Amino acid sequence: MSHPDKYRLRRTMMFLNCQKPSLIKDPYVYKPDSIMLDLEDAVAEREKDAARYSLYHALQEIDYRGVERVVRINGLDTDLWREDVRCAVAGGCDSIRIPKTETADDVRTVEYAIAEAEREFRRPVGSVLIMAALESARGVINAMSICDSSERLFGIALSGGDFSRDLQVPISGTGVEFMGARQHMIIAARAAKVQCFDTVWTNLDDMEGFRKEVETIHAMGFDGKSIVNPRQIPVVHEIYTPKQKDIVYAEKVVREIEDKRAKGIGVFTVDGKMIDIAFYDGAKRTIALAKASGVYKGDL
Amino acid sequence: MKISKLAVAGTLESSDCMVTIEPAKKGIDLELDSVVIRQYGRRIREVAMETLDRLEVKNARVTIVDKGALDCTIKARIECAAARASEFEGRVSWGGTIR
Numbered sequence: 537m538s539h540p541d542k543y544r545l546r547r548t549m550m551f552l553n554c555q556k557p558s559l560i561k562d563p564y565v566y567k568p569d570s571i572m573l574d575l576e577d578a579v580a581e582r583e584k585d586a587a588r589y590s591l592y593h594a595l596q597e598i599d600y601r602g603v604e605r606v607v608r609i610n611g612l613d614t615d616l617w618r619e620d621v622r623c624a625v626a627g628g629c630d631s632i633r634i635p636k637t638e639t640a641d642d643v644r645t646v647e648y649a650i651a652e653a654e655r656e657f658r659r660p661v662g663s664v665l666i667m668a669a670l671e672s673a674r675g676v677i678n679a680m681s682i683c684d685s686s687e688r689l690f691g692i693a694l695s696g697g698d699f700s701r702d703l704q705v706p707i708s709g710t711g712v713e714f715m716g717a718r719q720h721m722i723i724a725a726r727a728a729k730v731q732c733f734d735t736v737w738t739n740l741d742d743m744e745g746f747r748k749e750v751e752t753i754h755a756m757g758f759d760g761k762s763i764v765n766p767r768q769i770p771v772v773h774e775i776y777t778p779k780q781k782d783i784v785y786a787e788k789v790v791r792e793i794e795d796k797r798a799k800g801i802g803v804f805t806v807d808g809k810m811i812d813i814a815f816y817d818g819a820k821r822t823i824a825l826a827k828a829s830g831v832y833k834g835d836l
Numbered sequence: 837m838k839i840s841k842l843a844v845a846g847t848l849e850s851s852d853c854m855v856t857i858e859p860a861k862k863g864i865d866l867e868l869d870s871v872v873i874r875q876y877g878r879r880i881r882e883v884a885m886e887t888l889d890r891l892e893v894k895n896a897r898v899t900i901v902d903k904g905a906l907d908c909t910i911k912a913r914i915e916c917a918a919a920r921a922s923e924f925e926g927r928v929s930w931g932g933t934i935r
Contacts, residue, residue, distance in 0.1 A: 556852075557849075557851045557852045557906070557912075558849060558850055558851035558852065561851055585916055586845050586912070586913070586916045589845075589911075589912035589913070590909065592930055593908035593909070593911050593912045594912075597907065597908040619927070619928070622928075622930060623930055626930030626931050627930065
C-alpha cells in the first residue's frame, strides 16, 4: 500500500540552511507546504557536523505544525551522506532529498541506507519518503527509470543551477535553457505517477519574472516549486489554488459525468463544452486541489 | 566524553549561541552570557548541565554566549563543541547519548 503522504500537497518547498538556527526555528509561520532542511550546498564544509546536530535537535523539538520536513543530504560522491541519512531518520524527518541523482541505482542505494537507519532508530520501515533532484543531463535523460526506482519515491525535482552548468549555458531568466528538461521530467513523472517540482528562482528583485515562471510551470503540470524566500510562497499558492469558476465547473463536470454514466450516456455538454469520461479525473483533481488548498466547501 | 582540547561551535547571530569548551581539572565550570539572562538564564544553565551530563562530560570549562537560542540550538551547539573538543570521530548514536 502506498505511503499516506506520498501524494500530499507540495506547492512550495522552502530551502533552509541547517547551519542557521534563525532560519530553521519557525519557518512554519510562512505556511509553506514543505521545508527543505539543507545539509548540502548551503552548509560550509567545516560546519557539516554542526548542521547535523542542529538538524537532529530541531527535528526532535520543534513543532513544524504539519509542514513536511524534507532533508537534503550531501551527494553520494561524498563521505557525508550516510551519516546525514542516519541523523535525519533518527531525528524524525518525513522525507529525504537526494541531490545530483543520475540513475535508479542512486535512489536504491539511499533507500537501502534509509531502511537500515529506520531499523536502527526503530522507525517503521518504509516511513521515510524520498525525492530525487536531477541536476545533470544524464539525470534528466534517466528521469523515467529514476521515477520508477522505488515505491518510496514521491517525486523528482529539477535543480537548475547545476543543470545549466552541465548544459554549458547561463541561466537566462527566460527558462529557455530548461524547456526540454522540464517537459521531459513532467512526462516521466506523470508516466510513473509521481510528482514533479521545478527549480528555484533566485532573483528576488524580479517578482514579476518569478510570477511568470510559476504560471508557466503550473500550466506545464508541475506540482510545485522550490523556493528560497518566504515572499515567494503567496505567489505560488495563489497560482496553484483553483479559481472559484474552475471549482464550480469541475463540480458540474463530476456530477454530470456520474449522473450521465448511470443513465448510460457517454458524451454530453456542460456550459456549452463537450464532455466525456476523459474529463473526470481532471475535474476530480481540481476538487482535490481546492480541498487541499482550503478553498472548497462542497460535498464532493 | 573526555575534553582534550579547546573547541568552539555556533555563532553570535540572533537565535544562535556560541559555545566554547576547554579542558578543566575538576568538574564543570559554566559561564553564561545571554541577552535574555534575566528571563531564561536559569533554564539555559539547566539545559547546558543536562546536556553535558548526558554526554558524560565530567571536567570542562564551558562558556556560552547566548543570542536568544532555543533549547534545541543550545543542545546542538554544546554537543558539537564537545564532539570537536574530544576529537570524536566515531558514529554518533543519535537518540542514544545525543538525545
